[in-house]
Amino acid sequence: MIGRLGFLISIALRHLSRRKRQTVVAVTGVAVGVGFFLAVSALMVGSQNDFIDQLIDAAPHIIISDELRSPAPQPGTRTFREGAVELHGYKIRTEVRGIKDWQKIVAAVDAIDGAIASPSLSGGVTLRLGGHEEALGIVGVEPEIEARISTIEDQLRVGHLRDLETTQGGIIIGEELANRLGVRVGDIVAATSSSSSARSMRVVGLFKKGQTQLSSGTGYVLLREAQSMLGRPFIINRIGVKLADPYDAQRVAQRIEGQFGYKAESWQERSSDFLSLLLTRNVIMYSVVSAILLVASFGIYTVVSNSVADKRKDIAILRSIGFSEADLQIVFVVEGIVLALIGVVFGWLLGTLLMEILGSLRFSIGGEDERIPLDRTARQYAIAAAASFAAGTVAAWLPARKASRVDPVDILRGAM
Amino acid sequence: MSGILEARGLGRMLPGEPPVTLVSGVDLTIQPGRFTTIVGPSGCGKSSLLYLLGLIDRPTSGELLFEGREVSGLTGDERARIRLARFGFVFQFHFLLPEFSALENVMLPIQRLGRLTHREAKARGLELLAGVGLEDKQGKTPDRLSGGERQRVAIARALANDPVLILGDEPTGNLDSHNSARVVETLRTLAHEQGRAIACVTHDPAIAAISDIRIEMLDGRVERVVESDPA
Structure with missing residues (x-):
């Protein structure tokens, strides 16, 4: 043949x-x-x-936030489920915002092969220097872990993420914001939030121009610093997850969301358009x-x-x-x-x-x-x-x- | 005497309006060791009969037995296999493949049959070329050979797989008298000395005269079978 x-x-x-x-x-x-x-x-x-x-890379592969896809049922509804009497108009319980039992979620993610979870807390502060005021979204992170899940480090023109740990009250802001405020690395600015008095922060790093969000409206600080500044000790409201295989994100996100109830958004979902x-x-x-x-x-x-x-x-x-x-x-x-x-x-x-x-x-x-x-x-x-x-x-x-x-x-x- | 090939009421009709009858009701026997010729005027159906006998064309009526077995109902592949392994063909025009040398042309059926290794096939090819006196022309392509040489290569190729039956369609039709005589002599030797059956269509009376059996055709029918005494 x-x-x-x-x-x-x-x-x-x-x-x-x-x-x-x-x-x-x-x-x-x-x-x-x-x-x-x-x-x-x-x-x-x-x-x-x-x-x-x-x-x-623009953001973690999965972002777990303190939001729920549908509002949590109120305790009354939970207790008298399918009851003969319908309850409404009772006082709504105020839930503390933030991810509960976040250590468990972090542990569950870290248990996945090659996955890293980085907890963070974000909130708003006002930066003040002289007569100038700028609103700033701050993100409190653990620099060591955050550096491993995001490309933030690459976006820095000056300084390093870990400088946050070595400098008391360190903050990293964007180049554009720094220009508007007229500050340079090493300068001190005042930051206030709705729940705390003004405190002095030292600029330890600058984000490159071009990344609009990072460059003008976001600042990075230590997680502890953010928690105290925002008056929310021990609370976090976001967990960023990096996976060994980014294409696994959809599946893992679904599992986490199913397990813990918090909204876990994969990068695919974020950018489906x-x-x-x-x-x-x-x-x-x-x-x-x-x-x-x-x-x-x-x-x-x-x-x-x-x-x-x-x-x-x-x-x-x-x-x-x-x-x-x-x-x-x-x-x-x-x-x-x-x-x-x-x-x-x-x-x-x-x-x-x-x-x-x-x-x-x-x-x-x-x-x-x-x-x-x-x-x-x-x-x-x-x-x-x-x-x-x-x-x-x-x-x-x-x-x-x-x-x-x-x-x-x-x-x-x-x-x- | 039983033959290699036997036709019984063999007919071939071309469909159409009106249908054309090429061959009809032919009974004949092709015998081993005999040189059979099929003669008749142009258009009498002698070539058509030869294609039927050579399993190249299929009859529309009658039956054809090769070594006692009915073969007209076989599949195309089975018929191709018989042509390859048991028949040899020599056509009026040499019909060699132009891209292949004389030796390669002779080797084609041997290689296709695949019973011999390439080396053995080459040796056999050379032997066959030597048999027709062309061993020194083995590497030449057909366009570098004369008409007579080409026809001798074609005969060598027809013998490649040691056939029991050799069919010729005006094998000398394109040759001068010298080459023609040589080809006829070769065919006769193949029949008489090697015991093969030879069936040739010809309108050369000289060839018909020296054949053992002469089948005369007219209008698609066998008119007469003339058998000369075996010398």
Whole structure:
């Protein structure tokens, strides 16, 4: 069987080697198709991954907040569930905001392989310097843990997150806010909240410009500091979770929410709008790229089809000396596959070259030296190869079927 | 005497309005060791009959027995297998594959049958080419061979799988008298010395005259079977 296939392949190769020009044209078609597929998909997938990475990293993979998806039932309703008497209008119990038993949640998350939970408390304060006042959302964190779950550290122009621990009353604010207030690192500002008197804070770090939220409206302090400043000792209202596999976020978030009742929002949920946008983008990309490959497969169809037309006499000879219909079909399908194979190899080279060129381009965005994000994973190469093979095989199979149906008698009679 | 191939009421009709009868009601026997010729005027259906006998075409009526077995109802693949392993064909035009050398052309049926290794197939191919006096032309493609040489390569190829039956469709039709005589002599030797059955369509009276059995056809029917005394 293998011997027979090898023999039939050798016939196909012989046919192709005698049709060099057409072979070159068809191979070029496939190569260009594959090459541009690789370049375009590397661009699209690369930028998409870059974008998703930013989405993922912009905030923790899962944020557990002290909110509930639906309001908690009041004690009366809870006690007299499905009772004969309907109660309403009783005094609503005031619940203390904040996540209860948050240590348990943190412990539960930390128990997941590779997951880290960082508790934090956020609230509003007013920064005052001279006659100038600025509202600021502050986030109290454990710098050690927070640094491991977020990219906050990378957003710092000056200072480090851990400086919060070494400086009494340290605060990190954004560059823009600092400019508005006219403070620099090491300067002292006064902060007041609704529940505490003014206290002095020392600026220990600055967030880069560009990240609007961080740059102008958010400040980071120690968790203890935030709790005392906001008058909510031992309370936290947010747990950020980082997972080993960000794509697990949806599942883990659902589990946590099911277990503890607090709203656990995965990054996918947070950015579902963007993700559906990316889906549309992918549909567009794959349709364009399929069109390229489809055109390339026309080249293969033409070569094999011509080969079949030219070789009708040879087909009749081979059929009459005892080659089966399947044999002939294999010969011509193999011609198409060989064209696709060579085309794919050259296409890979072309694609790699195009990616090198794209990858070497640099341009600057917001003062940062940027490169085009490219996806050079083997997956794209495999997709390109598989698609070309499939298209090439189908393109060759159509005329090959015709070849196998050539009736040798017609040819023999015609030759007389 | 029982033959390798026996036709009983064999007929072939082309469907259409009106249908065309190519061959009808042919009874004949092809015997081993005999050189049989099929003769008749142009359009009498002798080539059509040969395609039926060679299992290239299927009859529309009657039956065909190869070694006692009915073969017209076999599948295409089964018939191809018989053609490959048991029959040899020589056509009027050499019908060699242009991309392949003389030796490769001879090796085609051997390799397809797959009973021999590549090395053995090559040795057999060379032996067959030597048998038709062309061992020195083994590497030449058909366009570098003369008409007579091509036809001899075609004969070598027909013998590739040691067939019991060799079918010729005007094998000398395109050759000059010298080459023609040589081809005929080769075919006769194959029948008389190697015991193979030879069936040739021809309109060359000289060939018909030296054949053992002459089947004369007219309008798709066998008119007469003339058997010369075995010498």
